[in-house]
Amino acid sequence: MEEKKAVALQETKNKSLKNRKFRELWNRPGYLIRRLHQIHLGLFAEECKDEDVTPVQFGMLSVLASGVEMDQLTLSMSVGVDRVSGADVIKRLERRGLLHRNRSEVDKRARVICITPKGAEFVENVRPKMARAQAKLVAPLTEEELAELERILKKLVEANNDASRAPLGVN
Amino acid sequence: MEEKKAVALQETKNKSLKNRKFRELWNRPGYLIRRLHQIHLGLFAEECKDEDVTPVQFGMLSVLASGVEMDQLTLSMSVGVDRVSGADVIKRLERRGLLHRNRSEVDKRARVICITPKGAEFVENVRPKMARAQAKLVAPLTEEELAELERILKKLVEANNDASRAPLGVN
DNA sequence: TCTTTTTAGGAAGTATGCTACGTTATTTTT
DNA sequence: AAAAATAACGTAGCATACTTCCTAAAAAGA
Secondary structure: OHHHHHHHHHHHHHHHHHHHHOOOHHHOHHHHHHHHHHHHHHHHHHHOOOOOOOHHHHHHHHHHOOOOOEEHHHHHHHHOOOHHHHHHHHHHHHHOOOEEEEEOOOOOOOEEEEEOHHHHHHHHHHHHHHHHHHHHHOOOOOHHHHHHHHHHHHHHHHHHHHHOOOOOOOO | OHHHHHHHHHHHHHHHHHHHHOOOHHHOHHHHHHHHHHHHHHHHHHHOOOOOOOHHHHHHHHHHOOOOOEEHHHHHHHHOOOHHHHHHHHHHHHHOOOEEEEEOOOOOOOEEEEEOHHHHHHHHHHHHHHHHHHHHHOOOOOHHHHHHHHHHHHHHHHHHHHHOOOOOOOO
16 A cells, blocks of 8 residues: 555656656657658758659658559558558659559559659659758767667657557558 | 878768668658657647647647747747748637737737637646657657657757758747 | 838648548458 | 458548748838
């Protein structure tokens, strides 16, 4: 009983501690992550302004660039967006002639997505620009900090994967 | 001349190293950050499903909750979104009666935003849920890892602030 | 004072990223 | 084989988050 009380008290303490800690926007991890996401979008857009492409669009194309074919859902999941968002992105990429959406012979519900030669060329063209955006994003860090950041981010994404609305590896 | 050549060679090496490093989605910091951002949105939505509020909406309200008044631009910048996105969010919050948009007497262009009693109550109601979402997001980390993550994120956001499309402290 | 520039906001357009609902096709269960 | 569950996709709707172009007001400079 005594122990239980002590635990409850400790939990209350932790809770109010966290409430205090997260009181300012600047101390909320979620806020910092949102800001960094915005910054990456900005850097990516700047590097790729001639190509007019977004990180998600490039992500999809670079998955397809190895020559694999897959349905819309698999493709969406492999870049970590939900089915509907993915379908939108795919539609826009099709409109630009960077990929094909073929009806599957095996499964009449599915659309099989494959990259076009134009799309493959596009990927190789954009890849160095994407890499520059990534490099700029983490440029302020030392090598040790970058390694630590990547380790922690991967840990968080792996551990919380099911909390996302577009969890990976579900299908 | 020899030195210049060496430097150029080194740069080429670094570049191809980075190209190789960022080849897989999973090793792109921008990708990991986007995923973690999604995860936070998911956790926040889960905690606040009864209230139907987003992190940005809550961010705005919690800035206003101290009783300050400000124009739309200042408010938008203080939570790190651009003018237009901010105006949209403010419109929705006004529709729900959580804040007022009054024409400024001093500057006839500006709208002065202030929180309503209902809005203030809302903030206090939601604050613990927001804190729980933050806590869940970083729950997989040790205290040392959390401290390191926050330090690195702040460093990145500060250093890259101007790269964002909604830089802070500009106005 | 008058002109120029800057600033606050509105409106329209686009992309990402969801939820919810419906349709059709496939798979599983009975 | 028929019924039920599941799965892939489509459509509609909403929120965030930008861009660009516009108007009107304020500030700065000549």
